[in-house]
Each structure stands twice: as C-alpha cells, then as structure tokens.
Amino acid sequence: MSPGPTLGIYVHLPFCPYICPYCDFAKWPHRRSASDRYLRALESEIAATEPVPAATLFFGGGTPNAYDATELAGLIGRLRERFSLPDGAEISVEVNPELVREGDFARYRAAGVTRVSIGVQSFQPAEIATLGRKHTPEQVAAVVAQARAAGMPSVSLDLIFGVPGQKRESWRRDLERAIALGVDHVSTYGLTVEEGTPYAAWQLREPRAFADDALEADLYGEAIDRLEAAGYEQYEISNFAKPGHRCRHNENYWNNGDYVGLGVGAASFRRGERGVHTRDLEEYVAAAASGRPIPSETERLEGARRAGEAAMLSLRTAQGVVPEAFKERYGLDFLTFYASIVEEFRAAGLLEASADRVRLTRRGRFVANDVCAAFVTFG
Ligand code: SF4
Numbered sequence: 001m002s003p004g005p006t007l008g009i010y011v012h013l014p015f016c017p018y019i020c021p022y023c024d025f026a027k028w029p030h031r032r033s034a035s036d037r038y039l040r041a042l043e044s045e046i047a048a049t050e051p052v053p054a055a056t057l058f059f060g061g062g063t064p065n066a067y068d069a070t071e072l073a074g075l076i077g078r079l080r081e082r083f084s085l086p087d088g089a090e091i092s093v094e095v096n097p098e099l100v101r102e103g104d105f106a107r108y109r110a111a112g113v114t115r116v117s118i119g120v121q122s123f124q125p126a127e128i129a130t131l132g133r134k135h136t137p138e139q140v141a142a143v144v145a146q147a148r149a150a151g152m153p154s155v156s157l158d159l160i161f162g163v164p165g166q167k168r169e170s171w172r173r174d175l176e177r178a179i180a181l182g183v184d185h186v187s188t189y190g191l192t193v194e195e196g197t198p199y200a201a202w203q204l205r206e207p208r209a210f211a212d213d214a215l216e217a218d219l220y221g222e223a224i225d226r227l228e229a230a231g232y233e234q235y236e237i238s239n240f241a242k243p244g245h246r247c248r249h250n251e252n253y254w255n256n257g258d259y260v261g262l263g264v265g266a267a268s269f270r271r272g273e274r275g276v277h278t279r280d281l282e283e284y285v286a287a288a289a290s291g292r293p294i295p296s297e298t299e300r301l302e303g304a305r306r307a308g309e310a311a312m313l314s315l316r317t318a319q320g321v322v323p324e325a326f327k328e329r330y331g332l333d334f335l336t337f338y339a340s341i342v343e344e345f346r347a348a349g350l351l352e353a354s355a356d357r358v359r360l361t362r363r364g365r366f367v368a369n370d371v372c373a374a375f376v377t378f379g
Helices: 033-049 071-082 104-111 127-130 137-149 168-180 198-205 212-227 248-254 283-288 303-315 325-331 339-347 361-365 369-375
Strands: 006-012 058-063 090-093 113-121 154-161 186-188 231-234 239-241 259-262 267-270 273-277 298-300 351-353 358-360
Touching: 006 248, 006 351, 033 071, 033 283, 058 071, 058 104, 058 198, 058 248, 071 104, 071 369, 090 248, 113 137, 113 186, 137 154, 154 168, 154 212, 168 212, 186 283, 212 231, 212 361, 231 248, 248 303, 259 273, 303 325, 303 358, 303 369, 339 351, 339 369, 358 361, 361 369
Parallel strands: 006 058, 006 259, 058 090, 090 113, 113 154, 154 186
Antiparallel strands: 186 239, 231 239, 259 267, 267 273, 273 298, 351 358
C-alpha cells in the first residue's frame, strides 16, 4: 500500500503551565522565551522536512494550547502547505481546559482544526488535585460547550483510571459525566507509574496508595460497559468513539502506517524505519534552528520483528488481524507462523481466531499488553 493517502504528521509542542507528577512525556514548564525559540526551530524543521503528502495532522504535548491560537493557526497553515493536507483533513489538537480562551476554537476552526482532545483525566476535585492538575469540572463543561458553539466536528476527552484514592463509584461518576457532556470520543488510560517521576517515589514509599490489578481491571471493565451502553464503540483498547468519530490519525498508527514526527522527542516511522528525535530540548533547538539533521535514534524493522510489531498494533484494535491482508503486506501466514501462541491465548480465552480474523476477546482486552508483547518477541 502506498503511504501517501494515510500518512500522518505528528507535531510535539512540549510546554506546560505546570508539570504533573506522573508525567513521563517530553515536556518543560512554559516560558515565553523558550517557547518562542522552540516555535522558530520547529518551523525550520518543517521547512527542511521532505514534503510528503499527508492525510492527518495531530498536535500533542506537552500542552499545545500553551501556544496561543494565532500562533497555532500560523503553524497549521505552514504544515498544511508543506504536507499538502487536503481541505477537510483531520487536524487534532490536544488542549488543557484551563488554558482555553474565548475565541480559541473559532480560530482553530478557521485554520482547519476538526478535532479537539481535552485533557480532563478526572472530574473529581480530589483526584484532579492528586494528579497535580488545576482545572475544575465546570471548566471542562464550558470548554465542551465552546467547542460545540464553534462548530468543532469532533470533541474528545481523556480520562485516567487507577488514580490513587479513586473508587469504583467516583470512576463511574466520571464516565457518566463524560457521557452526559455528549462528547464524540473518550480515551481511558490506566495510570502507569513511570520511573523517575514523583509518582514513582510516592509508590515506593506508599505502595498501597496505588490501585492493585484487581481494582484496575474493575475500573477498566466499568469503562467498557458504560461507554458501550452509551453508544461508544471500543475501537481500540483505550479508545471509544461514537459512529464516525474514530481518530484516523491514531488508526494509521495501529495499522502500522507511515508517520512523520516533528519536534523534540517526536517519533517517525517511514518505509520500515523507526526514528525518535532527541529528548534534549537544547540539542533539538540548536540542530533544528541551524538546519542540521535532528539527533535521532533509528532502527530498521524487518522480517519477523516488523511482522510482530504490526501484529501487536493490530491486536489493539477491534478489527484485530485479518490474516489475508497480513500475508499480502508482510509475506507471513499469520495463523501458521504464530500458531503456537495463537493457540495458547485462544485456549486461555484471550483471543478469538478464525481464518478471517484474529482478535482479542473481552477478557483479552484486560491483558492486552501481555498478549500483544508476546507477538513482538515471538520468533
Ligand atoms: S499537562 Fe500533560 S504533558 Fe504536561 S506535564 Fe501534565 S501530563 Fe505531562
């Protein structure tokens, strides 16, 4: 398949109003001078990047709306031109609800943005405080209303489960609140404690403050039940969409499609080669601003490794692996090559497998990471 029609552009905007104690992303506290320099460096990187035609554009972070809407609109204009994004292409922006200002979404719409993803994480004031965040539930409702008033075609919310102190009941209220707001898409992520973060130190001191596997599984099951009952399709293990509102940019990742990442720490995947830009902000800015290649780690995925990565990504989705398409693309007979692990997971009730399709069962979704990892390391 030619990468042209589905290729995605990811742009990393790494500044945040404050740093959350669980965060392991490439991010820095927002300072005007640093964010201005970064924007200029990013523009140089865009101008130096091969102008491949793209289908989608995604701004992640960090906090993309730490930049004001006019700056973001300027950046979108340059990216649209450089990567020949067609009119109506999916353009997503992650936003922190606290930073949304009057008129932002109208400016986004005028620049072609079709999707906003609101970093809510929780509607419970105590949990919001535990996560080190500062928005209020009322602010989130106001931001959703503003997005609707501006005619934003797709509105998504992120929620986190497994927050210390979270109870099944409070998580249920979060899900109900998201549903009541009528958003088109919900992402639910289990909290992961990353090494080197303040949360990692907290967990060492007080392991019992954190959700155990049984509670996490309960909360995840609750999300699946509530969201599916409300008309959201679980199209990927962490993502739920109303009909017509799947995130196409992310679907391209799970389909092992090509993408170009711009900015500090951004990852790319092109023609079987994966590259990750340096996570050192100064190093990135110095290289990009002077037109030098961005220091990156690259690796070529070939043979069983490439097929295993593709299997892992596809199994995350509701569609799963279609053996016939897999053979055409990777030259491997999926059901023969992976026969032993497919059988093992099928017997354990974690995979359903037929000649047409292999996918996770409902039980399998709860241990998706383990099942998927087995395909990456197989062979
Ligand atoms: S806002 Fe997001 S990127 Fe920024 S510190 Fe918090 S979790 Fe990390």
